[in-house]
Amino acid sequence: MIITRLVADGVRKENCSTVLTNPDWSKKKENGVMIFDRKNDWALPKPFRSGESEAGETAKSPVILAVSPFAGDRAQLARIFAGFAPVVRCTSTVTEALRILEAEAVAVVITESTFPEGRSWKHLLQATKVREVPPRLIIVSRLADERLWAEVLNLGGYDVLLKPFDVEEVLRVVSMAQAGWEHARARKSAARVVSYPSET
Numbered sequence: 001m002i003i004t005r006l007v008a009d010g011v012r013k014e015n016c017s018t019v020l021t022n023p024d025w026s027k028k029k030e031n032g033v034m035i036f037d038r039k040n041d042w043a044l045p046k047p048f049r050s051g052e053s054e055a056g057e058t059a060k061s062p063v064i065l066a067v068s069p070f071a072g073d074r075a076q077l078a079r080i081f082a083g084f085a086p087v088v089r090c091t092s093t094v095t096e097a098l099r100i101l102e103a104e105a106v107a108v109v110i111t112e113s114t115f116p117e118g119r120s121w122k123h124l125l126q127a128t129k130v131r132e133v134p135p136r137l138i139i140v141s142r143l144a145d146e147r148l149w150a151e152v153l154n155l156g157g158y159d160v161l162l163k164p165f166d167v168e169e170v171l172r173v174v175s176m177a178q179a180g181w182e183h184a185r186a187r188k189s190a191a192r193v194v195s196y197p198s199e200t
């Protein structure tokens with residue numbers, strides 16, 4: 001579990017719903033979905049804290065892009081990340097997702113496996129590969145069998161998330177994906193620094 005500091009303060013599972021007893025969090029249930037509201041963010045993985053960089057300086061938050069033709073899935077993902085540092089963009093089509101990828105610094109793409117428009121997660125994967133720092137691509141599916149897992153990983157995807165979403169698992173996987181993207185971006189930036197020999 002990546003939110004390690006919550007363990008000591010009490011985290012347990014009841015009926016497949018995560019119950020957080022820490023007083024810095026509040027919880028409510030909407031339409032059978034447990035929603036968590038953060039009062040303080042000290043328990044979050046580092047990429048999800050309030051825009052802090054590794055050096056503790058304020059930095060522009062990268063974007064998490066959620067792509068799904070299902071309004072319920074988009075709404076749930078938006079609620080999961082509500083109030084956290086990342087900016088979340090939600091769209092129902094691959095076409096709009098491609099536009100967002102071109103315009104913004106997307107760190108993680110969370111996408112449905114197939115779309116009514118005849119496209120699939122593979123179209124988004126190809127689009128991410130041409131970025132200077134490719135976003136991590138996470139596929140969501142109710143039918144995530146071994147074949148899908150193997151195909152996603154072999155083609156360069158990051159992970160697969162099962163539906164219905166488990167809040168804890170979504171936060172864990174996405175925060176790790178974003179951390180990897182941040183590290184890759186930092187290495188790219190460092191590689192651009194050119195040292196000139198001093199004149200003798």
